[in-house]
Structure formats: C-alpha cells, structure tokens
C-alpha cells in the first residue's frame with residue numbers, strides 16, 4: 001500500500017436504500033432476545049460512519065481508481081502513543097471510528113492520545129452512499145456491559161476530550177439513546193473529560209434525543225453531511241430537515257449547557273449556492289460548531305468523488321461559515337467530524353457554556 005491511502009477492495013454491490021430493522025427486532029433493554037446480529041452480504045468494511053465519510057479509493061487498475069491529490073496524502077504511524085491507544089482499545093473490546101473509517105488523521109489523533117469510540121456495534125441499519133460501515137440487522141443486540149468498558153477505557157487513556165459515536169440502530173425502540181446515556185454516565189463516574197457525542201437522528205423521535213441531552217454531554221454533534229438536494233442519494237434513510245431539527249432541539253433543550261455541532265462533506269457534486277444555503281440553515285438552527293471536509297470514496301461501490309476541492313476553497317468556506325455566524329469552524333480536505341474536536345470546542349469545559357473564539 002502506498003502512502004496515498006489507496007485501500008484494497010472486496011467484491012460487493014452498490015449501497016441502496018435502508019437495510020431496515022430485522023423482522024424479530026426487540027429493542028427493549030433488559031429483556032432476553034434472539035440477539036443474532038446479521039451482517040448483510042454487501043459492501044466492503046472500510047470507511048465511513050456517522051463521523052463523516054470513508055477514506056480512500058479503489059486500488060490502481062480497478063474501476064473507479066483515481067489518484068488522490070497531494071494535499072490528501074497522509075501516513076499511518078505505528079509507534080508510541082498510537083500503539084498504546086490501540087492496545088487499550090483492543091483490550092477493552094471496543095471499536096473506533098478512526099479504524100473503521102481508515103481515517104487519514106488516525107495516526108495524528110492517536111499520537112495525541114485521542115480517539116473516537118464507536119458504540120452499539122459494527123452493523124448499521126442504514127446504508128448511506130458515502131459510508132462503508134457494514135450494513136446489517138443487529139436484531140436488537142445490545143452489549144449492556146459496553147458503557148462500563150468505555151468508561152474505563154476513557155479513564156485509562158486520560159482523555160481531555162472524548163468523542164463517542166455509533167452506527168444507526170433503527171432496530172432498537174429507543175434508537176440506542178439509552179446506551180448513549182449510560183456511556184456518558186459511566187465516563188462521568190471515572191473522568192472529568194469533556195464529552196462529545198456524535199449521534200444519529202433517532203428517526204426524529206424527540207424522547208430519544210432528550211434522553212441523550214439529559215445525560216449531560218458538553219457537545220452533541222449531528223452531521224447533516226451534505227446539501228438538501230443530494231440527501232436522497234447520499235443519505236437515503238435520513239432527511240435534511242430532520243437533521244436540522246435535531247440541531248434545533250439540542251440548542252433549545254440543552255439549556256445553554258450543550259453545544260450543537262454538525263459537519264458537511266464537499267466533493268459530492270454540491271453547488272456553491274447549495275453549500276451557502278446549508279451553512280445558513282445550520283446557523284439558523286442553532287449549530288455553533290462545524291466541520292467541513294473532503295468526501296473520499298471508500299470503494300468503487302460507493303458514490304464517486306465529483307471533485308477534489310482545493311484547500312484554498314475550504315478556507316473560503318470556513319470563513320464564509322464564520323461570517324454567517326458559526327461559532328467555530330474546522331475546514332480542510334482532511335477534516336473529519338472529530339478532527340481536533342477539543343480545539344474546535346475551544347473553551348468548553350465541564351460546566352462552562354461559553355462560545356469558542
């Protein structure tokens with residue numbers, strides 16, 4: 001493998017629609033259920049998640065191969081803090097978006113001792129066109145010990161800023177919000193870290209979102225991912241308006257103690273006027289923190305990259321977002337949802353509510 005982060009390929013079929021919940025979904029915590037997660041026989045594993053886009057492209061000679069421009073090249077180190085973080089994650093039986101998404105910033109973040117932990121399993125009940133998290137039917141399976149292990153791992157890593165995310169769990173009655181809340185509680189018991197959760201839309205159910213807000217994270221991130229027009233292709237199971245509503249509710253129900261964050265990808269074919277509208281919509285719906293990054297195709301079975309956006313244009317969009325009223329923006333080709341999340345959240349510490357400068 002070169003340092004272009006060109007990933008190997010596996011056979012598969014294009015993503016389409018929603019994997020949907022299994023027929024025998026239970027989704028009631030504490031009740032025995034036929035917990036047999038089922039991975040659907042489609043798409044490769046590399047990349048993506050609610051954290052925003054997969055990484056890489058087809059291998060040379062394969063359909064869809066397109067060499068990355070120089071500004072998207074990054075190396076994956078394997079020593080120092082990186083190795084320690086990896087060992088700890090393995091010991092606790094946890095998953096990280098950093099690895100699942102083959103994130104180009106993995107080495108950088110892990111060397112800093114930060115990692116984004118993915119809860120609620122590895123199978124997603126949705127199939128977003130940009131994301132290579134494995135689709136499947138978890139069939140109501142929930143690992144009730146996971147919150148404790150996450151809490152212990154965060155404490156052991158001594159994280160200053162912790163990001164927790166998940167796959168979409170439309171098979172669960174509460175969308176997984178109960179486990180999110182339990183994870184936040186277990187971390188709080190053991191650590192004074194700032195907690196950021198990157199959540200799905202919980203199908204717009206207000207009670208599920210409220211459950212997470214009430215657990216008291218400092219930042220709630222929900223990515224709108226792309227402009228309204230491209231949603232049916234990029235996020236077929238999600239809705240632009242619903243995602244904006246999630247952000248509004250975070251702002252309204254968080255009582256000033258929780259900051260709303262979102263993220264978008266560029267390079268999927270969006271027009272400038274649509275990006276501008278999306279930025280304005282996010283600000284109007286209470287979003288204070290924003291990441292803007294380049295979409296990278298996880299495999300030939302995913303949506304093609306329409307454009308590799310030049311770093312100068314990322315800078316321009318970052319300035320534009322701030323001019324529209326966004327509190328803090330990270331914008332660049334390699335920026336992902338959790339990229340320097342601690343710096344983006346700025347002065348936020350437990351109990352503080354001030355805006356980032």
Ligand code: SF4
Pocket residue numbers: 048049050051052124125126127128131132133166167168200
């Ligand atoms: S909801 Fe979409 S982006 Fe999130 S993990 Fe599932 S497929 Fe990926």
